[in-house]
Amino acid sequence: MRFYELLNFQHTMAWLFPSLIFMVVFGVGLAFAHLHGKDSEARKKTITGRYADGIEERDAPYPLFMMLVIAGTFIWGFFYIVMHGVLGVKI
Template sequence: MRFFQLLSFQHTMAWLFPTLIFMVIFGVALAFAHLHGRDSEASKKRITGRYADGIEERNAPYPLVMILIIAGTFIWGFFYIVMHGVLGVKI
């Protein structure tokens, strides 16, 4: 039990607001940033499949943000393993 209950509230706000801000920035980045190619504008408009209830499939370019997040995850994982090996920390 904590002596000050406000500290628990402050910790909750310290992880809640950065998470919400990240979600908004991530959503905006997914919506507007993608790799542009020769036919990226045409492929965003061309419909490749139609499903029930008006759902349409398009062959849109892959979002740049997802590429950066996936690459960052692999780089972080690699250096995490290397640094634990170098520093001799038991995992």
């Protein structure tokens, strides 16, 4: 049990708001940032498949934000393992 009940609320807010902000930024990043090539605009408009209820498939470019998230995950994982080895901490 904590001495101060307000500390529980502060910790909850400290975890909740950064998570919500990340989700909004992640969604905006996925919606608006793409790796642009010479045929990116044509690929966004060309319909490659149609499904029930009016769902259409396109071969759109891969989102730049998603590439950065994947690259950051691999870089963080690599340095996490290296630094645990250098500092002598057992995983």
